[in-house]
Amino acid sequence: MISAEKAPAFRALFDFYNRRYLLPRAFRSVGLYGTLDAGIEPERPVLYIANHSSWWDGLLLYHLWRRSGEHNHYVMMDEAQLSEYRFFRKLGAYSVDKSAAGASRASLRYTERLLGEGARVWLFPQGDIRHLESRPLELRRGAAHLLRRVPHTAVVPVTFYYTSGLHSKPEVSLMVGQPLIEDWAGSEGAATTLLLHGRLTEQLDRHRGYAIAAVNDPSRAKLPDRELLRAGLSVNEKYERFRKKRRPAH
Numbered sequence: 001m002i003s004a005e006k007a008p009a010f011r012a013l014f015d016f017y018n019r020r021y022l023l024p025r026a027f028r029s030v031g032l033y034g035t036l037d038a039g040i041e042p043e044r045p046v047l048y049i050a051n052h053s054s055w056w057d058g059l060l061l062y063h064l065w066r067r068s069g070e071h072n073h074y075v076m077m078d079e080a081q082l083s084e085y086r087f088f089r090k091l092g093a094y095s096v097d098k099s100a101a102g103a104s105r106a107s108l109r110y111t112e113r114l115l116g117e118g119a120r121v122w123l124f125p126q127g128d129i130r131h132l133e134s135r136p137l138e139l140r141r142g143a144a145h146l147l148r149r150v151p152h153t154a155v156v157p158v159t160f161y162y163t164s165g166l167h168s169k170p171e172v173s174l175m176v177g178q179p180l181i182e183d184w185a186g187s188e189g190a191a192t193t194l195l196l197h198g199r200l201t202e203q204l205d206r207h208r209g210y211a212i213a214a215v216n217d218p219s220r221a222k223l224p225d226r227e228l229l230r231a232g233l234s235v236n237e238k239y240e241r242f243r244k245k246r247r248p249a250h
Contacts, residue, residue, distance in 0.1 A: 001079065001094065001095045001096065001097060001106045001107050001110060002079060002082050002083065002086075002089060002094060002095040003089070003094050003110065004074055004089055004092050004093060004094040005089045005090060006090060006091070006092055007090040010087070010090040010091075011090060011091055011092075014062075014087070014090075014091060015062070015063075015066045018059055018062065018063055019063060019066075019229060022059060023059065023060070023063060023229055023231070024229065024231035024232070025231075026056065026169070026170075027169055027170055027171060027172050027229065027231060028167045028168075028169040028170065028171050028230075028231055028234050029171045029172075029227060029229060029230050029231065030060065030063065030171075030172050030173070030174070030227070030228040030229035031171070031172075031173040031174070031223070031224025031226070031227055031228065032064065032173065032174050032175075032176070032224050032225060032226040032227075032228050033173060033174070033175040033176065033207070033210070033222075033224050033225055034175055034176035034177065034225060035068075035176060035225070035226075036064060036065075036068040036069075036176050037068065037069070037071060037120075037156075038176075039178075039179060040154050040156075040179055040181075042071070043118055044118070044152065044153070044154055044181075045114075045115040045116070045117075045118050045119060045120070045121075045150055045152070045153045045154070046071075046120040046121070046153065046154045046155075046156055046179070047115065047120075047121055047123065047143060047146060047147070047153050047154070047155050047156070048120065048121070048122045048123065048155075048156045048157075048158050049123055049124075049125050049139075049143055049155060049156070049157055049158070049196055049200055050122060050123070050124055050157070050158040050159065050160065050200075051124070051126065051130075051132075051137065051159050051160060051200060051204055052124035052126050052127075052128070052129050052130065052160075053129060053130060053131060053132040053134075053160065053162070054129065054132075054160065054162060055129070056162075056172070057124070057160055058075060058077065058088065058093070060160065060172065060174065061075065061122060061158075061174075062091055062092075063228060063229065064174060064228065065092075067228050071120050072118070072119045072120060073092055073119070073120045073121075073122065074092045074093070074094060074111075074114055074119055074120070074121050074122065075092060075093050075094075075121070075122040075123075076093075076094060076095075076096050076107060076111060076121065076122065076123050076124070077093040077094065077095055077096070078095070078096065078098065078128070079095035079096060079097040079098075082094070082095040083095070094107065094110060095107065098127060098128075104142065108142060108145060108146065111123075111142075111146055112146060112149045112150055115146065115149075115150040115153055116150055122158075123142065123143055125137075125139040125140050125142065125143050125196070125200075126138060126139060126140070127140045132161070132162060133208075135201070136197070136201070137197060137200060137201055137204075139193055139196060139197050139200070141189055141190075141193055143155070143192070143193070143196055144187070144189040144190075144192035144193045144196070145189065147184035147187060147192055148184055148185065148187060148189070148192075150184075151183050151184040151185035151187075152183070152184075153184065154179040154180065154181045155179065155180040155181075155196065156176060156177060156178075156179045156180075157176075157177035157180075157196075157199050157200045157203050158174060158175065158176050158177065159174070159175045159177075159200070159203050159204045159207045160172065160173075160174055161173055161174075161175070161204070161207045161208060161210075161211045163211045163214065163215065165215040166214075166215055166218070167234035167235075168234040168235035169231070169234050169235075171214075173207070173210070173211065173224050174228075175203060175206075175207045175210075177199065177203045180195075180196075180199065210222050
């Protein structure tokens with residue numbers, strides 16, 4: 001496996017590039033429902049489980065870390081992808097090899113060590129990128145295994161939702177759910193996976209409802225609690241502004 005190798009100077013430089021160039025070119029806005037790490041003791045390890053429907057998910061969660069105080073965050077990433085984009089190691093990414101049944105054990109042991117040290121680790125338990133509307137989510141069992149090994153870990157569901165409709169560029173929002181804090185030592189793996197599946201699915205469906213309302217009935221939509229990025233006016237907004245300026249006064 002490929003381990004993380006955080007580099008503070010590179011992380012600061014990449015954050016500038018990410019928020020000033022990459023994300024603004026791709027999205028009109030990035031919103032956040034909820035608060036990252038709310039109600040969790042600083043010394044408690046945290047396992048974030050998130051749906052995975054876009055290549056952008058990793059860059060968005062890094063943007064979230066940097067805007068939210070950034071505890072000691074890490075993210076598990078597909079080994080083929082990390083081999084291609086090795087600079088992600090410097091941001092806190094490490095790899096998992098899904099090519100064989102036993103190939104992921106080293107990554108699970110590495111994750112267990114990080115959690116044991118009080119780190120905050122992100123998993124995409126679907127394993128691969130899946131369409132945003134794919135159901136069921138089909139979570140893998142790695143999260144349940146880790147919770148049995150580090151039973152005082154808090155689990156936080158996080159969902160990403162991408163929306164196109166009102167503007168020339170898509171908008172994206174992230175939703176942070178309530179933490180699950182239990183003694184996972186005696187938990188049975190299948191039951192734990194089912195619990196996590198239910199929480200993540202329910203949150204993603206609720207998140208979808210917010211996104212639909214934002215397009216269908218903006219005046220009554222639930223707005224994000226915080227705006228993480230506003231990239232400026234979209235093409236249609238610029239055109240409307242131009243038209244208003246050119247409209248003759250009566």
